[in-house]
Amino acid sequence: MAAAESDREVPSALCTEFLNFSAKDTASKWLQVTDLYKEVYQHLASYVPKIYCLGPNLNPQSEDLLAQLLLQAPLEWYLCGEDPSMGLAKLEQNNQPSQLCGHVFRVGEPTYSCRECAADPTCVLCMQCFLGSVHKEHRYRMTTSGGGGFCDCGDTEAWKKGPYCQKHEPNISDSCQEDPLAHLSTDMIARCYNVFSIVLKYAVDMLTWDKENELPLGLEPPDRGDTYYCMLFNDEVHTYEQVIYTLQKAVNCTQKEAVSFATTVDRDGRKSVRFGDFAFCEQAKSVIVRNTSRQSKPLRVQVMHSSVVAHQCFALKALHWLGHVIGYSDALRRILCQVGLERGPEGENSSLVDTLMLCDSKMWKGARNVYHQLFMSSLLMDLKYKKLFAIQFAKNYERLQSDYVKDDHDREFSVTDLSVQMFTVPSLARMLITEENLMTTIIRTFVDHLRHRDLQGRFQFERYTAQQAFKFRRVQSLIGDLKYVLISRPTEWSDQLREKFLEGLDTFLELFKCMQGMDPVVRQVGQHIEMEPEWEAAFTLQMKLTHIISMMQEWCATDERVLIEAYKKCLTALTHCHSGFTDGEQPITLSICGHSVDTIRYCVSQEKVSIHLPVSRLLAGLHVLLSKMEVAYRFPEQLPLSELSPPMLIEHPLRCLVLCAQVHAGMWRRNGFSLVNQIYYYHNVKCRVEMFDKDLIMLQAGASMMDPNHFLMIVLSRFELYHIFSSADCRKRYNRENTNKDVVQQNNTLIEEMLHLIMMVVGERFEAGVGQVEGCDQIKREIIHQLCIRPMAHSELVKALPENENKETGMERVIDCVASFKKPGVTGRGLYELRPECAKQFNLYFHHYSRADQSKAEEAQRKLKRQNGEDTALHPPVLPLFSPLFASLVNILQCDVLLGMLGAVLQWAVEPSGGHWSESMLQRVLHLIGMGLLEEQQQLENSSEDNDVSFNFTLKISLCGCILGPGEAPSNTASVLALLENLQNAHHLEVHKDMIRWILKTVASIKTIRELTAFTCTVTASGSHGQEEMVCDKDKAERKRKMEMARLRREKIMAQMSEMQRHFINENKELFQQSLEELDASTSSSLEHSPTSSDAALVCVGPRRSCPREKRQVVTCILCQEEQEIRADGKAMVLAAFVQRSTVMSKNRKRPPHDPEHYDPLFMHPDLSFGTHTGSCGHIMHSHCWQRYFEAVQAKEQRRQQRLRVHTSYDVGNGEFLCPLCECLSNTVIPLLPRAKGSSSCEQPGLGQWLKTSGQQIKAMHSAHRKLQPISVDAVEETVEEGCPAPEGFRVDYTPTSPYSSTIKEMLTTFGTATYKVGLKVHPNEQDPRVPIMCWGSCAYTIQSIERLLVDEEKPLFGSLPCRQDDCLSSLARFGSACWTAASQPSVQGHFIRLVAALIPDPQVETSPCILDIDMLHLLVSVVLSYGSVHSQDSSGLSVDAVQLHLFHLITVAHMVQILLTSGPEEVTMEQESEGAEREEEEAICCLYNTLRTHLGSSLPEVGSGWHLWRCVKTGILPYLRGAALFFHHLNGVPTPPELHALCPGQWEVLCGYLSLPSNLLQLYHSQQELLEPLLHGWCSHPSLRQTLQGGGVLVSFPRESNSLIDLPDDYSALINQASSFTCPKSGGDKSRAPTLCLVCGSMLCSQSYCCQTELDGEDVGACTAHTFACGAGVGIFLRVRESQVLFLAGKTKGCFYAPPYLDDYGETDQGLRRGNPLHLCRERYRKIQKLWRQHSITEEIGHAQEANQTLVGIDWQHL
């Protein structure tokens, strides 16, 4: 087909050449020549311009075909030396397929990584490989590919385990090491070599060619015409819209064409937008340049000669061809690699591959993509050449990166992006480090690109422009490369590796030196800073480097020699930094308690301070490693420990921590948000590991080497609190300190912060190396403290924990030890709860708590303790031991300076005054005392026997206080212990009592232990003491038991109470919904259940209908709160209602939408393809109250639209409003009407009599209606029949008066018009005769939909509906029976006549549908409701009830016939022996069926078993009967039989009884056979019936199953895979960016994209909105596959996102697919969505979502 087409378009000259051309001959000629290169170039020079680019409209198919025949075929012949189809097949036979899968990912394709086995997160598998791998059973991560990159299956270095899938498992018998070239003859190798070098050279020449008007030597075309292209190139600066707009102007194209040009430019990187002579193209170029140069640099445009473009096109084709050919054989692939990497004439780095790489940034996107792909399938698939290529890549690295930084294309289009394919291979990375010094190269290149420095050479991002920011972003990709190189740590070190790594570290330290102290801040006093300084760049740099820093340390941790060298280098760097720092800082001496220390004068609040200290922090990290790896103890002589100056080490970290404290204390308010943000990030989980945590470690390291008193004095001095604690009378702070409230407040906070810092220095021991812990203890502790705040979902925990470079937190290994998992319900997510035994590890002053976390955790833990009946003291936890290197830190707790501070604060607490003291201060002091006590207790318990425990905190706190000013005598102050005993009775410290009591108790118990051990040492333990203790223990146990009992009792009572409460709420859920029926029930219940009325069976239709008692119905208006009786002549009361079109029950989604203007809705087809649903929230208002409300809403909306363009969730212009009580979306109101009066019970006619009377009435109406019409020609003939007299009592000319008050009449019109307008999608027209039809239809459709819902939810027919639906149905039914009064009587009578004619043939009605095309419930509802218009003229005493029953019976018979006609063929049945009544039914049904067969003959299959038929009828008719019961119940208000309020057997009989039907329905037919037989005949002889039965139309069988949303796969990746192969249906073969699945019908759509926009009612809408109108009558439910998100749409303007039904193992959704945990279908959640849909609640749901989240209102939903 394609060939035939292209033949026609080939110019005839070429056609002859084409016919005469022989590839074989050309190839053999080439075999003879000496200069093959010249020969082939000549061939290309003459043919390429004849094939490619011959005009404005390119025809790729014919071009490709010709290129194949004229250009590629001779090459293949030459290559193979024989017919290529044979030769290539032979090659393929000898092929050793690569063990690497190498599948290149499409955009959006799912990729899998194993979190247990992958060497790093970049190692991924394609779906096929994954499913055949062992990792399927592991903890894996699923992501969608951004395109590019390939499957790593088969790469043994990428996987710690299971590197092969089943398919790529190597064959053990194969010796893979064999040289692939061994299979080829030398001749073949030579030919192959020739062809590849010429073709590759040609392609490289052409793709890197930058002249617009000439060609490389040897390619000049024989004849060149004046044909040019105006070529537009892609850039990342201009937007789609700009390009489209410009093109329309420049080349005069339509918008559609412009969109297509722009799409291609974006995809391929360039596109010719004009073809013609030079001037013509030049003109377009100048317009484009002129139009786009205003804001930025202009779009790139070139006018290129057509032959240049042609050769470039073929060059791409040639690369494709190479990729194709090497696919046949690994030998060919190897030759191509060899050719590519062969050094060119210009020496080093001049191979063809080098040339391509080095020109990368000059090429357009399409060309880059093609050659990158070729690289991937050749160089990267051959293990030998991958290495050689990697070396070339590393050699060019600096140049490539610089080109990339200057370029503006995304990295995925740059050759630098290939780094991941090589650098992540550990052996290659190691080789590149040692041989090419790659690590140093990368860091140096990076540093070279960051050029903004201050005078000291530090980075300075202060005045940094958008352009620099852009460049900075691009430079960051280098850090990514560094990460790849470092990601796998060496297991073995060679000397060379050590040398190169340390060289890299040196460069890295150079980088750090530029960062140490960058962006310093100075406290702003007086006025606020004028401009927020730039801070983000510095933090971005820090954040990006975080993992690198950690990895560097991990590398050091694998080799002692490297660690020692690194430590030395780092220390030198730090010393170097400090030498430039300390200028002008004068030395001073501090002294307290007889201790004194020399330091410098420095105030954080006055001088420069920087938060960036990477050198110090790296040193801190290495210092911990010294301890962890025990290097510090084993090789102390090799370490420069003597050079360490502890004060220097702590200086800068301390300043940084003080800065944070001062910011908290509000001292830096004038410095603006920039500083607040920096402090935030400093502590944030993303940065803290290499910032805050390391500063703390540095303080610990420094303090451990110092006298604790000295350390604390320096701390006091840096906190600027020294003056408070150093004075002799510091305990009388309030006497002497300045009374400026702000300063006091500031100092209080600073004291709190400082106490906290001391706690952290002594207490944070969970870093392996600092304390004696394992790595997992740290993470356990983090998790415990998160869960102490509250139970958390998996993702929340992940967010709160630091991730390593592999994006792992390590949480999964330990979570089960500390938490238990609670599964989610239908909403919400799964939660982890802390195991109760872990609560004792809670530390209120956990260093990673923010202040908010801390207070939340405190509250939660106190509550928990209260619940457990424990005291509420949150005392410190028992801590692990310090490592020896840090062991001396505990002495801080018992040093004089600290005790002095503790005593001072306690003294302030005893005599509080003014604001000089705070409770948090006291709380911290108590905590510190607790820590001291626990430390002592622990040491005592661990000490083997004798009194060797030198840590004696209890002793120290019982001694008198000894705060000493310089050189003063000790004053007699109270001891800490004495102060505590004193505080125990203070009234103002109620909260802390438990803690103080705990402290005193612990002191006592420590004393006991001390005494005991002392005692045991000297004498044997005294018995009495032991006994005492035993008694004490016993007491304790008893108390505990009692407490436990009390707790259990309390819990039980609480549980009972909450159960009762829940019950009460459930019972009264809708209490506030004042319901009609409830009121009815409450007024009449006593009567209804009295024996007199309950004996008679309840009947809802017909003359025997049970008469409900007459009672007043009184309701309350929600707006004015006044009560109002429902009366025909009273004020109208209305229900808020929402009418919508629906296809929920459609059995035929292919039916095209009706033409709204001409559609006749009188008969509903049984496929129910379009219906009108009415729902209500059940809230009742006066009609006038509602009108006033609605007018107010309208006015407000008008004002709002004028003022600001804010949208609302509802469209007032379209009559929409929110229910004033519940904010439910509504678009009209239904009036409440009184129930129809019961009828007189005089003798009523039988069916025969009624048929006759009714026939006469109809005739009389016909003639009456004709009189009304203008005289026509036909009328003359029919005058004969005019004489037909009306039956007695029927007055055709009588016009009844409406019984309703004017307000009710008005509301009748309102609701009728709304239903008509929405249901038909037309403009409102209250005169249209279709108005009542739409109302009846909506009543029937709503009943059917509710009936289906009850079945689906397995609920009984009556009693389970919420009041609002009951009210809604009653109003709908009664409205339907009254709506004729608001319409023209003759037209309603006309409807009635036509409806009846469908059952009883009427010669005067021209077209009646065949009974197979009628939905019987719609017919029943319409005919019953329209009868009112006829009955109003009848005064003969005929009751409405009698007529309703006759009509109902007739339609029921018709429905039985309908079911029999459509019942499928008999299934294979067992012979059923039936008896009694059943037998009777079966015989009767056979009889009826056979009658039908006599009418229809062979159109109906023969059915032997009556059992089958009866079963079909019974199940098929049930929904109809249930619908009828709902209808008559609500219309006539007859109470329902209790049996139908439950799902119990015997429903059928009760239902039939309630409907006044015999339970053997066949009796309806048999008892009136003579009357019905003619009707039956009439139905069967309808012309279209036979046609439909024979397959001519849509045949619906009964019962109609409920529609479900489509089945979804269990595994979400199946959907991703399906979506990734989905291509946009409009732009041939392009991948869709936002594939979206319709959950109603299963269509995949290309959403949110220009390509698939269509016009709907004159507006451009996206694919989803367009589909919504066809598939869901305006309502749509979609799954956005890439986002894992459900989308609800309604109309063009409404939409919301909804949680998808897919959950991960932790019970969480992953909207946006960010976490990548495997997702599986949660059926309950999907059912919930389905229920929303079946209930018609989608629009309501959107309304609520939009009300809750206003940003949803602003989204352009119609473009999705």
Ligand SMILES: [Zn+2]
């Ligand atoms: Zn694969």
Ligand SMILES: [Zn+2]
């Ligand atoms: Zn595989």
Ligand SMILES: [Zn+2]
């Ligand atoms: Zn695995």
Ligand SMILES: [Zn+2]
């Ligand atoms: Zn009112």
Ligand SMILES: [Zn+2]
């Ligand atoms: Zn409401």
Ligand SMILES: [Zn+2]
């Ligand atoms: Zn599309």
Ligand SMILES: [Zn+2]
């Ligand atoms: Zn659909």
